[in-house]
Amino acid sequence: MAVVREYVLKTPPGGVKRYDHEALCDLLGVEDRSRVIFEQAVGREAVCRVYPSNPLMGVRDMTANDLVMDERGRIQLGTYFDGSPLRFRLFDPRTGNAQRGAVFGTTGAGKSRLVQAILIACKNSRVVVHLADLKHGQSVPEAAGQVATRVTTQYEAVLMLRGLVAEAERRMAEYAAMGRSGFVKDDPDPLVYGIIDEANRLLEKGAPFREEAALLIKELGRTGRSVGVGIIIAAQAGHLDELGGSDTLRGMLKEGEVILLRWSSAMMQQLVSDGLLPRGESLQPIPKVVGQVRRIRRYDEERVDSEDDVNSQGMLYHLTGIRPTSMARTFMVGSVAPTPGFDPLILALYGDHAPPGQAIDLEAYVSAKEQEAAAEGGQASTPSAVPAPEPGPDTSRMSTAQRILAALPADGLAEVDLMAALEVDGGRRVARASVRTNISTLRSKGKLARPDGSGLIVPVLAD
Template identity: 50%
Template sequence: MSAVMTTPDPGQVYEFTAEVPQGQVIRYDLAALCSALNINDPTRIAVETDGLRRAMITVYPSNPLAQVRAVTREDLVMDRHGRIVIGVYHNGRPVKKRLFDPSTGSAQRHLVFGTTGAGKSRVVHLELAAEKINGFVSWLADLKFGQSVPEAEEHVDWPVRTQEGAVLMTMAAVAVAQDRMRRYAAAGRSAFVLGVDPLLNVTLDEANRALERGAPYRDLMTHLIKELGRTGRSVGVGVRLSAQAAHLEELGGSDTLRAMLKEGEVTLLRWSGSMMRQLVADGLLPAGEQLMPIPKTLAPRELRSQFDPAADDDDDAPGTQGMGYLLSGPRPTAMMRHLRVGSIAPLAGKDPEILALYGPGEPARLEELSAEADGENIGLIAYHLRHDPVAFQALCDQFREIYQQKPGHGGGGQHAGGAVDDGPEESADRPRKVLVEDRVRAVLAAADAPMSADEVLAAVNSDGGKQVSGGTVRNKLSALVDSGAAVQPGRGLYAPVR
């Protein structure tokens, strides 16, 4: 293959496949691949694998995603499958994301991950605009005090900016889901039908601020979002989290919450180098799959003499905001880029292009709730006060005072607003004891390939915990195999069941 690519035509696109023998899993090293193909700009290469033996390698004359067109309102109208067009893949084909599943009547759970500056806020704008265009009721908690997506506030049914507002909003969403469950059961309905009630989506932008260790209402918010995940999907109440990282501690320390959300629509923008192993370990990316890294800019790396005056030039290069992977889509390893949302240059005020995307008119409003739901639930009281800033702030202050007086600041037991918490799975105050089996599982899950018992032992003893013996690790490995949690793909090798 390297002979074919030694002197490529700079205007041509090259595509070829690679395959490993049966019984092996294909893996690649990006730097080695670029070296073999005589390419010094890795952003020109797109690699997709089938997760097993084959890979498709495409080499472009320049990065095909350096420029993308602006999104239009037509892109955001749902098709008959409940999907909207959010971007383009590297081959120019549209990227479609599901907002609603008409075949099951299910609201969706959304995760948007990425580092600072990766474009998360523009993705949130794109999807909130789609919700308004399609008649969804949008509730938005912008936990950067409203600074993250300011244009959205007048185009959603309920915007909040504070931690207390986010808690009350999520309480209200749970109350809506429970009210719909009661009404649907009485009517003999087993599923949500779009058009009978409006679909409600709750968006938590900068969700890590509410769910990370040390957040003031972490346990309560974790419980409420778990409750939405359990009950909201079948009654038309969805949830979207936009967060800085995919680490468990960023999502309330809850395996249950993480498992529910990763079954939804998962978008990964530019990530840090340590996240790839975490993605595989958490099941957000299948074992054996790899993603091409996304640089901060598309500037090619050039080796210049240290005495070359041009080496000091600071030429601008296109950024990579909006580039990413739709991990829940049919092509999870295909790099894509979201359609452009708003102005490229920073503006002193609200962006007129984003406001135009939302369009004129009022956003959709929530249906009238039953008297049983609308009685004493503090979240729904907050909803009715959303247009009265003074009264709403007073209610937030009252909630904060009541919450701070509770033992443990909202651990297990009865929460304000009537929601019953089953207690945190793990918290800073009451950490679960980490067993040797947990450590062995973690090592296997984080590995890129099957491991021998000696390799597992070395990794366990380097994880910062208490030192263990080889016999203990081998016993735990055997127990995991016997329980079906691990397999032996080869003699003396161990791997987790994905």
């Protein structure tokens, strides 16, 4: 039988001040650093175990059962090195609070597979998801059709966030009127999550919607939580400041669910200095290649052919969990090798039923300025093309769509006459193309008709 050696280390008052994994392994005479697991224990102790090989190397496959919320609102994402379950809270039934979650890790560390697991869990636990997959939909392609809303561009992601904030605000007002101070799941509203994979693209310096997206995410973290509207982001970041400015995520992270996969240099230091990781607690680094022994090769020795294959994907620390310094790993989600199409294993976990919830009507959150900019050939996705807001009388505050509806008499107008009416209604000038775009949008919403042959644009009046 393979033997595990365990050492209990007494540490000076205040816990471990500095911990050097390399030095510890040298001291123990272990060349394969990943066989040694170091864990800060309570009080003045630390535990160090030496395994025959890294205990997280053979994790099992994820099952649909792991991903159904238990009565405490948790799902099981994987396992700690000693076999105890790695749980992730999606909901807190005692407080009625939704979560704010963040998944960090360097490229290829396993963020998107973890997101995929959360998406599957939501679908199968009747939690509504609005998803932004900002790698053009390529991060979690199997999610198409498995979530209520799925967007793939930064601009749509902002519209989606506006929609989520609006939903949180609606709920606040409604619950207040009902005399409720908190969220009661599925009565009448479902638990809802906005999930953003590759959130770094939305929040990094120079990103076109950085400021607004950061504000909206912060707003959701602050007010959405108590009305059942949560937010989860996955990001690759070297530094929190890269994610929408210094304090956007800080508050969100301190009380949310934070998972750190294999990281890049500066990130962890910052999480510690920000107080996310208790001072004096240390994380053993997650190697890119587990089981690798760095050693010179003698002339007659051969290296194992697979020795440089990345094999630590999904290894992580659940920083806000009960064992923040214990190495854990997600179960295997889907195939390790890329599949030519959708991954059948992942599709099977999602199941065949329809996802809960309704898509957010993104168009409803396009601002009047953006509508005009888009119609005038500017790009809605570059805010510089959006004209500055114009203070003034009522019509200048109305969207083009609202002005069109206001200008039309009950029996309709020809397009030229509508244009003329818009010239003199006191609002800003609108281009014909913009008017046309708005007309077709209004038509698709059933608010305008264009009876065949008449050449008239007729409002559809509500009775």
